[in-house]
Amino acid sequence: MHPTEWIKQRSPQLIQDLFAFLSFPSVSAQTQHRPDLKATAQWLKAYLEKLGFWVELWGEPPIVHAYRAGPSGAPTALFYGHYDVQPPEPLELWHSPPFSPRIADECIYARGASDDKGQVFIHLAAWQYLIERYGDLPLSIHAVIEGEEETGSETLYGMLRQHGKAWQSDVVVVSDTAFFAEGVPTLTVGLRGLVYTEITVRGPQRDLHSGSFGGVAPNPALALATLLARLKSEDGRIQIPGFYDRVRAPDEKQRRLWRRLPATDEHYQRLMGVSALSGEVGFAPIERISIRPTLDVNGLLSGYTGEGAKTIIPAQATAKVSMRLVPDQDPQAIWESFRQYISQLAPAGVEVEVRLLHEPAPAFETPTDSPYYQAAEQALTEAFGSVPIPVREGGSIPILSHLQRAVGHPPVILMGFGLPTDAVHSPNECFRLRQLWGGLHATIRFYESLSGRKNAT
Ligand code: BES
Ligand code: ZN
Numbered sequence: 001m002h003p004t005e006w007i008k009q010r011s012p013q014l015i016q017d018l019f020a021f022l023s024f025p026s027v028s029a030q031t032q033h034r035p036d037l038k039a040t041a042q043w044l045k046a047y048l049e050k051l052g053f054w055v056e057l058w059g060e061p062p063i064v065h066a067y068r069a070g071p072s073g074a075p076t077a078l079f080y081g082h083y084d085v086q087p088p089e090p091l092e093l094w095h096s097p098p099f100s101p102r103i104a105d106e107c108i109y110a111r112g113a114s115d116d117k118g119q120v121f122i123h124l125a126a127w128q129y130l131i132e133r134y135g136d137l138p139l140s141i142h143a144v145i146e147g148e149e150e151t152g153s154e155t156l157y158g159m160l161r162q163h164g165k166a167w168q169s170d171v172v173v174v175s176d177t178a179f180f181a182e183g184v185p186t187l188t189v190g191l192r193g194l195v196y197t198e199i200t201v202r203g204p205q206r207d208l209h210s211g212s213f214g215g216v217a218p219n220p221a222l223a224l225a226t227l228l229a230r231l232k233s234e235d236g237r238i239q240i241p242g243f244y245d246r247v248r249a250p251d252e253k254q255r256r257l258w259r260r261l262p263a264t265d266e267h268y269q270r271l272m273g274v275s276a277l278s279g280e281v282g283f284a285p286i287e288r289i290s291i292r293p294t295l296d297v298n299g300l301l302s303g304y305t306g307e308g309a310k311t312i313i314p315a316q317a318t319a320k321v322s323m324r325l326v327p328d329q330d331p332q333a334i335w336e337s338f339r340q341y342i343s344q345l346a347p348a349g350v351e352v353e354v355r356l357l358h359e360p361a362p363a364f365e366t367p368t369d370s371p372y373y374q375a376a377e378q379a380l381t382e383a384f385g386s387v388p389i390p391v392r393e394g395g396s397i398p399i400l401s402h403l404q405r406a407v408g409h410p411p412v413i414l415m416g417f418g419l420p421t422d423a424v425h426s427p428n429e430c431f432r433l434r435q436l437w438g439g440l441h442a443t444i445r446f447y448e449s450l451s452g453r454k455n456a457t
Contacts, residue, residue, distance in 0.1 A: 003444045006129055007437050015103075017047070018121045018436075021083075022101040022110040026117075028061060028084035028151045037061035037147045040083050044145055051127055053143070058163075059155040061147035065163075068127075069140045075450055076140040078169035078407055080400075081120035081176060082149035085112035086425045093427035106433050113431035114422035119175035120145055122417065122436065126443040138451035142167050144403075149176075152196070152358025153399040164406025171372045171450065172404060175439065177416025178424075180261060180391050182432070185384040187376055188414035190290065190392035191400065193325035193363040195335050196298075196356065199224065199342060200318045203350045207303075207312040217313045218349030221302040224317040227345045227352070231295055231321070236280035236288075238295045238323075240341045246328040250283075250291055257389065258286050271420055290392035294324045320357070324394060331360030361398030370411040375449040376442075380415070383442035415446065 007014075024040040027033040041062035045055045053066035061084070070076075088098035088111045096102050101110035108118065123143070130137055144167070146156045177188040203220040204213070232238055263286040265277050279288040288294070302317030304310035323338070325331060339354050346352035367373065368390050380388040393414075404412055417439030423429045 001133065003129065003441045004437075006132075007440055010125075010128075011437070014121075014125050015108075017124075018108070018118065019101045019110075021047075021117050021121055022108070022112055023099055024083075025088075025099045026084050026112070026147060027087050028148050029087050034061065037084060041147060044083060047124060048143065051124070051131060052137075053141075058159050061155065063147065063156055063159055064143065064145040065159075066143040066145075067141070068137050070137045070451065074139045074452075075170040076142065076168070077447065077450060078142040078144065078167055078172045078410075079123050080172060080174045080403060081123065081143075081145045082116045082147065083112075083120060083145050084147040084150050085115070085117070086150050088427070090427060095428055098427075098429075103433070107430040108433065108436070109428060109430045111429050113429050114178075114418040114435075115424040115429065116149070116176045118431040118436060119417055119439065122175055122439045122443050123173075125440050126447055129440075129444050130447055134453070138453055139447060142169060146399075149397065149399070154358070156399055157359060157402060160403060160406040164403075167406075168408040169410050171410050172407065172412040173446070174397065174400070174412065174414050175416050175443070176397055177393050177395070177414050178418030178420055178422065179416075179435070180263075180389065180420070182419050182421070182434075184261070185380045185386055185388035186391045186416075187368075187373070187380065187388045188393045188416060189366050189368060189390040190327070191364040191414070192290075192293070192394055192396050193329065193331055193361045194322060194396040194398050195325065195331050195338065195360040196320070196322040196358055197335070197338065198318060198320050198355055198357055199227070200316060200353045200355075201227070201346075201350050202316045202353070204313065204315050207315050210311045210313045213313055218347070219313050220317040220350050221314050223347050223350045223352075224300075224302065224319055226347070227342065228297060228319060228321070230345055231341075236278065238293065240295075240334075240337050242337050243293070243334065246330070247293060247326055248291070248328055250287060254291070255287075258284070261286065261389070261391075289394040291326055293326050293329060294394075296322055296324075298322055324396065325361075325363050327363045327365055329363065331362050335360050359398065361396060362401050364397070364400045364404075364412075366412045366414060372411045372413050372450070376413050376415050376446055379442040379445035379449060382445055383438045413446075415442070417442075 025036045026040040044064045048055045048066040053068040055066040098111035179186040201220040201224045203218045299320035303314035342354050417435040
């Protein structure tokens with residue numbers, strides 16, 4: 001049966017299954033959700049066992065590792081995805097509860113609908129199709145679905161050290177990225193790396209009356225603000241010594257390709273709801289998102305933040321600061337220079353501590369000249385009606401380089417079906433049904449093509 005016909009017939013059941021998956025509040029950043037992560041992993045285990053996979057749960061929160069062999073001599077694909085989601089807060093901005101999925105305006109609304117449960121589900125459904133269509137999987141599949149991607153993949157680093165060798169594969173497939181825009185099919189060819197840190201500034205031994213001590217007390221909140229302001233210059237350059245040393249110059253071929261995209265200032269202003277862009281002077285917006293590194297403050301906390309006025313000088317202040325890295329930047333070296341630069345900036349009277357919040361990860365690149373890339377290109381062309389463009393993403397999947405190395409360095413295909421309008425990591429996250437079904441169609445064709453089946457139907 002043709003994939004579109006099968007999808008039409010099965011869509012009510014598939015939606016029901018996906019909704020069950022989306023209903024688990026699998027938030028990895030919050031310890032209160034540990035039991036929910038476990039329950040989600042168990043749901044996945046049961047689902048994969050029903051599809052005839054051998055399944056193990058490893059570590060805490062559990063990594064779901066599943067395997068089903070195809071015919072002898074058939075290639076092996078390793079699928080990587082994550083079932084954990086970002087915290088849904090602020091809850092009051094959601095139009096419906098984040099873990100009660102619903103369909104409105106041709107979109108599925110729920111935390112994780114796009115990042116990444118909806119996209120993981122595409123693969124579960126594609127395997128279901130293949131097994132029904134061919135009576136067996138036409139290729140061997142390893143599935144590695146973790147519950148800690150959004151918090152640094154600590155458990156998976158450990159599991160790969162122990163078991164990576166046993167998972168040697170011909171190709172790694174990931175659906176955890178997005179199209180450039182609706183109607184512009186995209187294959188991701190690069191992701192930025194990530195160094196995520198937390199800075200704590202400590203001053204007085206307790207919060208002080210800001211009248212009695214104001215004028216003599218070192219203020220950690222102001223000290224932190226001053227320090228943060230020195231991380232970037234007015235023209236958007238990061239001030240850490242040596243930060244740009246290994247950053248590559250833009251490549252002309254790439255620039256030509258980008259000129260074909262409607263990646264104007266207005267395009268990004270509209271997506272974000274702002275009246276002007278920020279960033280490094282001298283680079284186009286798409287360059288600033290993909291081939292240039294950045295530094296951002298992701299959170300700030302100090303003093304009294306409740307209702308009304310409270311006159312204190314806070315005892316401490318904290319900021320979460322992350323840097324997105326590009327190819328050739330060494331995450332460990334960047335972390336060292338960052339730490340050193342911060343310690344130089346610490347003013348007298350306060351103590352500054354900097355720590356890493358997770359394993360620093362390098363940028364990731366994947367070539368466009370492998371047969372696997374061509375298979376993905378063809379699959380997307382059939383499902384979405386035009387040839388996908390290769391684009392570098394600003395986001396990160398920090399574990400990816402490590403995962404690739406651990407399983408024998410095969411090509412990685414980043415075949416994601418999200419849209420920039422999906423509101424990932426924000427309130428009212430959604431996944432377009434067109435992307436779900438088109439993504440499923442493309443994924444089926446991709447696996448068929450890997451296994452040497454020539455799209456008979
Ligand atoms: N799915 C995203 C990565 C992504 C984001 C790809 C946007 C394409 C476009 C992934 O789940 C993610 O958000 N990763 C985090 C990693 C971090 C929290 C360790 C990121 O990039 O912030
Ligand atoms: Zn994701």
